[in-house]
Amino acid sequence: AQSVSQHNHHVILSEAASLELGCNYSYGGTVNLFWYVQYPGQHLQLLLKYFSGDPLVKGIKGFEAEFIKSKFSFNLRKPSVQWSDTAEYFCAVIKSGNTPLVFGKGTRLSVIA
Amino acid sequence: GAVVSQHPSRVICKSGTSVKIECRSLDFQATTMFWYRQFPKQSLMLMATSNEGSKATYEQGVEKDKFLINHASLTLSTLTVTSAHPEDSSFYICSAVWTGTNTQYFGPGTRLTVL
Numbered sequence: 406a407q408s409v410s411q412h413n414h415h416v417i418l419s420e421a422a423s424l425e426l427g428c429n430y431s432y433g434g435t436v437n438l439f440w441y442v443q444y445p446g447q448h449l450q451l452l453l454k455y456f457s458g459d460p461l462v463k464g465i466k467g468f469e470a471e472f473i474k475s476k477f478s479f480n481l482r483k484p485s486v487q488w489s490d491t492a493e494y495f496c497a498v499i500k501s502g503n504t505p506l507v508f509g510k511g512t513r514l515s516v517i518a
Numbered sequence: 519g520a521v522v523s524q525h526p527s528r529v530i531c532k533s534g535t536s537v538k539i540e541c542r543s544l545d546f547q548a549t550t551m552f553w554y555r556q557f558p559k560q561s562l563m564l565m566a567t568s569n570e571g572s573k574a575t576y577e578q579g580v581e582k583d584k585f586l587i588n589h590a591s592l593t594l595s596t597l598t599v600t601s602a603h604p605e606d607s608s609f610y611i612c613s614a615v616w617t618g619t620n621t622q623y624f625g626p627g628t629r630l631t632v633l
Contacts, residue, residue, distance in 0.1 A: 437620055448611070448626035449562075456620065495561060499620070505552050506613070506622055510561045 409498050411509035418486050418516050426481040426512050428470075428496035438479040439497040439506065440470055449495070455479065466490070491516045521545055522614050524625035531602055532633055538598045539628045541612030547592040548614035552622065553585075556609040565610075568595040592617075602632045 412427040430436060440452040453464025460472040470481045479496060493513050497506040521544040531537050541551055549570050554562040566587055567575040574587035584606075586598040595614075599606055609629050613622040 439621075441624070449613075449624040451621070451623065454621060505564045505567055506562075508561045 409496055409507050409509035411494075411496055411512050413512045414510070415513045415515070418514070420488055420516055420518055421485050422516075424481070424483040424486045424490070424514070426494055426496075426514070428479045428481065428509060429477050430479070430496075430498045430507075431477065432498060432500065433477075434500060437499050438470070438472060439499075440464065440468070440479075440481050441495045441497060443493040443495065443511075445492065452481070452494075486514070486516050488516045488518060490514060520616060520621075520623045522612065522623050522625040524610075524612055524628050526628060527626060528629045528631075530631045530633065533603050534601055536598055536600045537602055537630060538596055539610055539612075539630075541595045541597070541614065541625050543593045543614040543616075543623070546614070546616045546623075548595075549592060549617050550615040551589060551595040552613045552615075553587065553595075553597050554611045554613070556611055556627070562611060565597075599630065602630070604632045606630065607632045 408431045410429045438455040441449045442452050443449050452468050453462050455462045455472045463469045468483050472479050493511045495511045496509040499506050523542045525540045551568040553565045556562045564577050565580045568587045568589040570589045570592050576582045589595040609627050611627040612625045615622050
């Protein structure tokens with residue numbers, strides 16, 4: 406079965422620090438990869454997604470993620486975080502088509518002034 | 519675009535009653551919708567896959583007679599929690615797959631509290 410691992414349960418950063426959140430998946434075939442964000446009290450929102458093509462994907466709010474097939478990884482990055490980036494971040498994978506997402510357990514990011 | 523709504527956003531009910539939660543894709547068609555539960559400080563757990571015009575597919579351990587799903591149209595799926603009990607209290611979230619894009623968009627969730 407597919408699984409998604411997010412290595413960090415809780416990350417605390419100061420404003421302007423750089424961010425990298427790890428995500429590894431176990432499925433060996435073709436996958437579609439996603440990062441979702443859940444701000445406090447709000448619902449899940451799509452940050453970015455990778456289906457094919459350029460493995461460096463740019464999303465909203467200055468986030469980007471790099472798909473490294475050989476490492477089964479899809480890490481999320483942001484060069485300089487802001488207080489408003491405080492949220493829960495979920496990595497997710499699907500094989501293709503109308504199959505359900507498999508979510509990682511999430512990483513809570515706290516950005517302090 | 520790609521907005522998914524859920525109604526109600528919050529519901530409190532007595533034990534033994536049934537609660538219906540609606541999930542609508544407002545500006546796109548969704549042949550497939552998914553229903554998830556999210557417990558506090560945890561990730562989403564898939565409950566079932568809802569396909570328009572056919573029976574829902576339930577994940578192992580999810581009682582299909584307790585969580586009734588109806589996908590009546592390409593923009594609406596409903597989840598009915600029958601004879602709700604306090605252990606059913608949770609945050610229920612739906613997502614809709616924009617047909618042809620392989621991308622799921624999430625509703626805002628429904629907080630169910632069973633007293």
